[in-house]
Amino acid sequence: MTNKTDILAIGVHPDDIELGCAGTIFKHIDLGFRIGAIDLTQGELGTRGSAALRLSEAETAAKLMGLKFRDNLGFEDGFVTADNKQYQMEIVKQIRKYQPDIVLCNAIDDRHPDHPRSASLVSTACFLAGLSKIKTELDGTAQSAWRPKQVLHYIQWKPVKPDFVIDITGYMDAKLAAVRAFGSQFYDPDSKEAKTPISSKQFIDSVSYRAEDLGRLIGVDHAEGFTSDKLIGLERLDHLL
Numbered sequence: 312m313t314n315k316t317d318i319l320a321i322g323v324h325p326d327d328i329e330l331g332c333a334g335t336i337f338k339h340i341d342l343g344f345r346i347g348a349i350d351l352t353q354g355e356l357g358t359r360g361s362a363a364l365r366l367s368e369a370e371t372a373a374k375l376m377g378l379k380f381r382d383n384l385g386f387e388d389g390f391v392t393a394d395n396k397q398y399q400m401e402i403v404k405q406i407r408k409y410q411p412d413i414v415l416c417n418a419i420d421d422r423h424p425d426h427p428r429s430a431s432l433v434s435t436a437c438f439l440a441g442l443s444k445i446k447t448e449l450d451g452t453a454q455s456a457w458r459p460k461q462v463l464h465y466i467q468w469k470p471v472k473p474d475f476v477i478d479i480t481g482y483m484d485a486k487l488a489a490v491r492a493f494g495s496q497f498y499d500p501d502s503k504e505a506k507t508p509i510s511s512k513q514f515i516d517s518v519s520y521r522a523e524d525l526g527r528l529i530g531v532d533h534a535e536g537f538t539s540d541k542l543i544g545l546e547r548l549d550h551l552l
Contacts, residue, residue, distance in 0.1 A: 317344040319411035323429035324354040325369040326493040331465030333486040334479030340377045347380040352388040359504045360495030372492035393431035402436035407454040414459045422468040462540045473536025480532040
């Protein structure tokens with residue numbers, strides 16, 4: 312049985328993937344793509360909830376999205392750095408294990424320092440995974456080099472200008488359901504936990520109006536934006552909206 316995936320979504324915290332690219336994931340699963348996810352940390356430093364609860368919420372969201380797998384690497388929340396060799400090598404092993412053609416990962420610039428550091432960490436690991444002289448083993452078996460064709464970064468708190476957007480019309484309700492699977496983190500008027508920047512009604516509303524605004528710019532109902540580590544090429548002009 313092969314572990315080969317078409318798209319691997321990576322988030323430094325559980326819920327990053329849902330907020331950043333769940334609509335794109337839902338759409339591409341419907342198109343027949345094999346997609347899995349990796350959370351780098353358990354989000355244990357989050358003000359609300361707990362690591363155990365967030366892991367449970369992540370599993371619920373994974374089932375909603377139809378992911379083939381969702382792993383958690385247990386890196387230290389708040390202290391993910393781009394130049395940590397141990398973390399780089401662990402991601403290299405995962406890239407070689409799942410052999411994704413496309414990797415979706417954290418924003419290149421954002422409010423939470425873990426996000427851009429994770430973006431750089433994952434980009435570096437994707438490059439290193441393609442170097443045959445870097446030797447890795449998984450479960451006692453030597454791994455072959457593998458480099459994804461594209462590393463793409465979703466948009467999070469800051470309004471980073473996207474290099475391109477994906478039409479997710481028809482998938483917005485599903486995206487919001489996946490986001491709301493993380494009930495410990497987002498708006499709940501009955502919650503007794505401390506308020507945070509992402510627990511406000513304004514924040515959860517922003518998930519919808521950002522998708523609406525990006526959609527407006529390309530003439531569709533909803534869209535998600537991405538930046539790319541390298542130039543994007545199109546095979547045919549008629550693939551443009």
